């Protein structure tokens with residue numbers, strides 16, 4: 001006999017197994033579709049960022065070079081000359097480094113904490129290289145002081161001890177223009193570099209975002225409200241920059257803006273100025289070139305959102321007696337907001353981390369934070385500081401996004 | 417019907433519209449509407465109905481002619497100064513505002529105080545039976561509810577004229593009938609003037625005071641529903657409104673408003689002569705399927721024609737009989753599904769009968785109206 005209706009609705013064990021297998025197969029299929037994306041994100045996004053975050057606080061170089069000296073130095077109270085044992089141990093270590101040809105690394109690390117000490121370390125290493133081991137063991141302290149009397153001062157030892165910490169917040173402090181004083185309190189550095197640069201970067205990104213908005217909004221509006229063929233035609237022009245290399249586009253700005261470039265020649269020919277203006281290698285040139293390059297990122301999401309706004313909404317507002325501009329502000333603008341926020345966020349975040357354009361046309365004045373990060377990676381070889389600066393940039397963007405989500409709502413973003 | 421000049425509320429006088437400066441989409445549209453009338457524009461797709469509405473609302477310019485309200489031309493008046501309410505097919509409710517905010521919009525634009533707005537909104541929500549929906553967003557409403565909000569929003573600022581462009585087009589049949597009733601009720605209660613656009617002739621026939629049948633940018637006939645159905649002025653209207661049969665023939669003579677027609681496939685019939693019909697010209701005679709009877713019948717009749725039975729389709733309350741005339745044209749007869757519904761075998765001959773007053777002879781220029789539509 002059949003059971004109650006309730007029993008009949010329940011799956012038989014066989015059916016349940018089939019249903020479960022079906023669901024599992026679906027999951028596997030879905031996973032296969034996104035695997036390439038996940039692999040890419042893992043390799044090219046998560047791993048580098050994790051390594052960057054790690055590097056920004058991890059600095060084992062000195063600790064690996066002179067572990068014994070650092071151990072001995074741990075006893076030192078930080079005042080006056082460290083004990084004879086410390087000096088002797090360090091002299092022994094220096095000889096080893098000199099023979100391994102790694103004394104340069106040590107010099108660089110100490111120099112970062114106490115500028116001007118690089119030569120001290122290097123010359124000492126040179127002096128101690130040929131000394132007998134036995135002599136060094138018995139008379140190392142004296143030899144060290146003889147090689148350079150800076151070893152009698154506490155400053156260089158403090159720098160060594162600081163550089164010897166495997167995990168450090170020092171790079172973050174540097175990136176924020178702060179330093180740790182001897183008593184452990186944190187104070188501002190005399191020269192403010194990075195904070196100013198962060199400020200400038202944000203400011204320039206903001207200007208660029210506003211400029212692309214001012215240029216892009218009316219354009220997207222016009223495109224969204226013209227016939228399909230006209231809109232497609234204009235879309236080609238919007239996308240045209242994507243079809244040429246970024247480098248070419250940036251370089252063309254050099255041709256335009258340089259002292260005897262197109263713009264200046266035109267201005268002079270028109271009699272508007274006598275002297276050519278210095279436009280290239282300024283903040284101005286960075287802003288204008290980046291506005292040009294990032295404009296499509298503003299126009300595309302705006303256009304796709306506006307295209308979906310039926311003209312009947314504005315018509316309804318007008319028919320109810322609203323004038324065009326108030327109707328636009330009250331009805332159209334809020335409806336286009338998803339595109340606007342997406343475009344603005346996109347342009348802002350891209351420009352905060354932009355590198356190539358400021359590097360090419362920015363000069364010293366138009367540099368942004370990513371240029372200084374690149375400098376520390378390529379020239380000053382201070383990867384840890386570069387990582388700290390990069391991490392701060394990441395935190396900054398995440399914080400801005402959080403603020404945005406808090407006040408406008410990230411659910412509003414619509415890319416297409 | 418004559419309308420005295422000062423009773424005319426809205427007047428379109430020889431209104432023409434061209435989008436491309438080459439061809440006219442609306443070719444000389446004339447209509448005079450009284451205050452409180454419910455006028456429907458009915459016509460095939462692309463005939464220019466929406467265009468007329470857009471010109472009325474001021475979203476499209478008038479190429480030539482005048483649109484006037486109470487004798488004053490509004491051709492150059494901006495849309496926001498016309499005080500014309502509009503209901504759109506897609507409702508056009510502002511998605512980022514609640515129902516109450518949507519309704520408040522036209523009021524706040526007019527500078528009404530918050531307290532008055534609130535009272536008015538409550539009144540109109542009650543009117544469309546959505547009392548408790550003020551705080552909802554349009555996205556949280558069903559199609560019919562959105563439609564009612566759109567209606568309320570178009571009425572709430574008490575415009576003298578409300579335009580509706582296929583407002584029920586997106587609703588299913590049942591909801592549609594309910595909303596038709598709703599609109600009629602509100603129209604009768606509040607007395608505004610309506611220009612209504614629809615594809616659906618049942619909707620047009622049941623709701624309107626007058627229907628303007630539109631084809632190719634020209635009003636073919638503007639008349640009350642019954643007149644339109646019973647007394648179409650030309651073959652297009654006869655064909656477009658309801659279902660119709662057409663019999664081709666030649667006009668022998670016209671006597672006292674009636675035409676004696678010899679049918680193409682043989683036989684002679686008499687029909688009411690339409691305007692413009694000339695003796696010894698070609699014509700087509702229209703007869704509605706429900707006015708045709710199959711011999712033997714107890715109904716009065718004074719016309720008869722022979723036809724061959726083709727098929728019989730059962731549609732529930734009616735049975736549709738398909739016959740073929742000897743010239744090959746097809747004729748449909750609708751018979752009430754009762755005991756008198758006759759039985760036929762394929763190829764059987766039958767005699768179809770009807771009243772002279774139920775058939776009209778129209779002048780014929782050689783082209784048959786498309787009876788499949």
Ligand SMILES: Nc1ncnc2c1ncn2[C@@H]1O[C@H](COP(=O)(O)OP(=O)(O)OP(=O)(O)O)[C@@H](O)[C@H]1O
Pocket residue numbers: 435436441459460461462463464465466467468615
């Ligand atoms: N903005 C426009 N630009 C150019 N041509 C248009 C425009 N709007 C409408 N038309 C043309 O004008 C004619 C009439 O269009 P309209 O929208 O008024 O028709 P309709 O009667 O409302 O049709 P439907 O019943 O399909 O809504 C059509 O041929 C259409 O292609």
Ligand SMILES: [Mg+2]
Pocket residue numbers: 465466467581
């Ligand atoms: Mg239309």
